[in-house]
Amino acid sequence: MRSATVKKALGLQDSPHLHGKNVPAYESDPTVLEWLHDVFPSMGQVGEYFVGLLPFMRWIRHYNFQWFLGDLVAGITVGAVVVPQGMGYAKLANLPVQYGLYTSFMGVLIYWFFATSKDITIGPVAVMSTVVGSIITDVQKKHPDIPGPQVALSIAIMCGSIVTFMGLARLGFIVDFIPLPAIAAFMAGSAITICSGQVKQLLGETASFDTSTSAYQIIINTLKSLPTSQGYDAAMGVTALAALYILRSGFNYGARKNPRFAKLFFFLGALRTVCVILVFTLISFAVNHHRRKDPAFALVGTVPLGFGHTGVPVLTGDVIKLFASKLPACVIVLLIEHIAVSKSFGRVNNYTINPSQELIAIGITNLLGPFVGAFPATGSFSRSAIQSKSGARTPFTGIITACIVLIAMYTLTAGLYYIPKATLSAVIIHAVGDLIVPPNTIYQFWLISPLDAIIFAVGLIVALASTIPNSIYATVCLSVVVLLFRHAKAPGHFLGQAWISDRNSERPLFLPLDETEANPSIKVDRPRPGVFVYRFSEGLNYPNAGHYLDNLVQTIFKHTRRTNAEAYAKKGDRPWNDADSSDKDVSHLPVLRAIILDFSAVNNVDVTCVQNLIDVRTQLDRRSAPVPVQWHFANVKNRWTKRALTAAGFGSAPLQQVASANDDKARSDVEKGSVDMSVSSEVCDKPTEDGPRPFFHPDLTSALQKVDEYLALYPAE
The missing domain is CATH 3.30.750.24 (STAS domain)
Known part of the structure; x- marks a missing residue:
């Protein structure tokens, strides 16, 4: 019986002519029907597919109070961070700050249903917001009558549809074709571009120039416009940025010197953004409370209470045509940042994510988010790091974070009015500064594979000299060319x-x-x-x-x-390209x-x-x-x-x-x-x-x- 089972597993058949102790058997050729059987799923596999679309059903039955405590602490910590960050990233997208709150709320609320990672928090991110902002700027240059929110919500729906389809079709492996040097160049170039675009508001420069162009042009125009900087704005921006870095360095130093209090220093460091925003908002309130019509420096302004833009988003073919060429770049940004972040935290915390299921998560988030005013969202590296280190136990952390954002939207909008714009720019610069690849990492690329270091350099140069989408295209295409060349010229x-x-x-x-x-x-x-x-x-x-x-x-x-x-009877019968010439022994x-x-x-x-x-x-x-x-x-x-x-x-x-x-x-x-x-x-x-x-x-x-x-x-x- 065991022998027959082994033969069946090997695809072998007994010979009808020979019998004995050592039975000769023929390995049967595979057939098209066998191939079709392997390709098409069985009923059991179809059932597993649909059950797998909602991963929370596997762990929610085992949810307990100890898990809830971990999720509660992590959710509150991330919620305190995501509110100011979301507002800042909405400004990057050239949208009113409340859209950042809508996006933050919907991202964390929806993700936990489809999540295969306990550490990821979905919401507005700097790079995606910058891409959306550049698209809105390009569209409004040609059609000023089209409002920015309509463009942003249309981008979210289109990207959500594409990514959801990819997830349902289990195409998550596509992300594996984007190598690490391309991702590093994309992140570093984006960070430099974002930082350079925020310096104008950080210093309160009044000169008018476009901050959605290439990074080198922004840097040149910013330097030219330094004489137009406003002292109060610069003071609120530069001191806030310095305070953020000083607090981070101080808390890190304290954690190293006092390992027993490392957890305390971590939470203090995670909340430094909230503390800085709170302090500078109080200063702003004291200065501008009696002069709201003529504030001493630029303020965020009125933030509507609650959800003021709920409803069916307006989606027209004419608007979609205006940004259709940018959709591939938007989709790639959503995929790169989210999958790269989720895989890294999965390795650190000893669990495996399902890339295709993660695509479904961000796809559904971007499909449903626009109904409450959310623009494109994906996984955030900085907030995910905070959530992981805060002790998150399950994806349910997102519900706690959603509650914190909801409370802020209904109770803190009056105070949000006084947040200085320069301080908000400092928060953005501080948040994206960590995305810049350090020199020792680039040197490591060079030691491991000089070609990868060159790909990184090309991507970074294109990002600074052109646009972030062009950087993505350049690095991905160059990586594919190198891959094909290595394969085509593989040495036997x-x-x-x-x-x-x-x-x-x-x-x-x-x-x-x-x-x-x-x-x-x-x-x-x-x-x-x-x-x-x-x-x-x-x-x-x-x-x-x-x-x-x-x-x-x-x-x-x-x-x-x-x-x-003597294969050739006559000398003239020998082919001209025969290597064995008659005069060679x-x-x-x-x-x-x-x-x-x-x-x-x-x-x-x-x-x-x-x-x-x-x-x-x-x-x-x-x-x-x-x-x-x-x-x-x-x-x-x-x-x-x-x-x-x-x-x-x-x-x-x-x-x-x-x-x-x-x-x-x-x-x-x-x-x-x-x-x-x-x-x-x-x-x-x-x-x-x-x-x-x-x-x-x-x-x-x-x-x-x-x-x-x-x-x-x-x-x-």
Whole structure:
């Protein structure tokens, strides 16, 4: 019974002709029906899919008071931070500050239903807000009559629809195609651009210039406009920024010097933004309470109470056309920041997120958010770090945070009026400053992979000289080009055989000849004369098949001679491109006998690469005529690859000796090596009229043994 189960798992069938202790069995070829069965989900998998759309159902039944305490502390801490940050990020999006509160509320309220991370908090973020702000500015330059909130809510709905579809289709793996250097360049370039755009308001400059252009233009215009700075605004901005950094440094120093109070210092540090906003708002209130019509410095102004913009958002095709070209950049920003943040916190806190489910979470958030006035939102790195360190136990933390934001929207709006705009700019600069990649990280990129460091540099330069979306496109496209080039030009290796001692025995080890030649301490036996062992390093498919096989043919031509030197009756019959010219002595070179291809790195093949193999076989058969070349394939793991090779004329399905699992003697014979467990064709040693049939082998050792047997039976003349 056990033997039958093993055979079924391996896709093997008993031969109708042979019976006994060691039953030969044929590995059946895969079929299209089998492929369809693997592609289409079963009813059980469909059920798991729908249950997985609401992950909270798995843990909510086990919710307890201890978890609630952790979530309560984390939720209150994050809520205190998200209120001022949300207002600041709304200004980045060129929207009234209340839209930041709407976005903060909806992000944390909806996410917990779909979350697979306990640490992530969704809401307005600096980079996405900047992209939305630039789109609003571009649209209003052409159509001043279109209000900014309408554009922002339309962007949220479109991005939410796209991301939700990607999540439902389980396309979360797409994020894996965006490498770390591209993400780092995007984040650093965005941070510098955001900081440079906030300096104008930080210093209270009255000169009029566009802060949505490229970073270098903003920096130049800011420096030119320094004489127009207002003293009171600059005082409220610069001192607030200095206070934020001084408080952070002080609390970090205190935590290092007094580890017992590290938790206390952490919470104080997390609340530093709230403290600074509160202090400077009180100062502003004292200064401007009796002069609201003519304040001494710029204030946030009136913030409507509660939800003043609820309703069905206006979505028109004309508005969508105006920003349609920017949608890919918006979607990429949503994906990059959220998935990168959630994966990093999952690794730190020992759990695994589901990228596709996370896409559903941010997609649904951006679909429903606009109904209460929320603009595009995604995962925030800074607030997620605070939530993680505050002791969040479950995604339910978002409900606590939503309650804090709701309380602020209905009770604190009068006080929000007096927040200085310069102080709000200081909060933004302080929040995004940590996104800038430190120099030691860039140097680490250079040490690991200089190409990745170059990609980072290109992305950063494009972000500063052009726009953030262009930086995303440049780094992603450049990374894809590098990936394709590495794949297309992947180096194949000719292998030799070395022997390593293992206790009292020796076992073979196959090493690349081009690498071992540089190390004389490694003794490598080259394959038999006229035999070549070749390994594909990064798969075999249409981009790299030509490169691999050209290298294979050129090396074989260089190290072998034609079997029949008199193949051309006349000198003029020789092709112009024949490498074996008549005046070159190649008699010392062996004739080509066999080729062993190591498919350990090959998962599947396509029509193009199989056709290239056929062309190479024809080309080499001419060289070895009248005896065709022996072809052997080792480490072929994929049954579809075997089927493809067989269908292309490289032989019939392999025959495998399978020892009966219930026969102790048979198992003993296998362990002693007296039973050949190699996968090979039925009787393929002797060439047939149609040419030799290949062998399929489980490893290179058995393949080389079969070649040795063939050479012993049919030595070269």
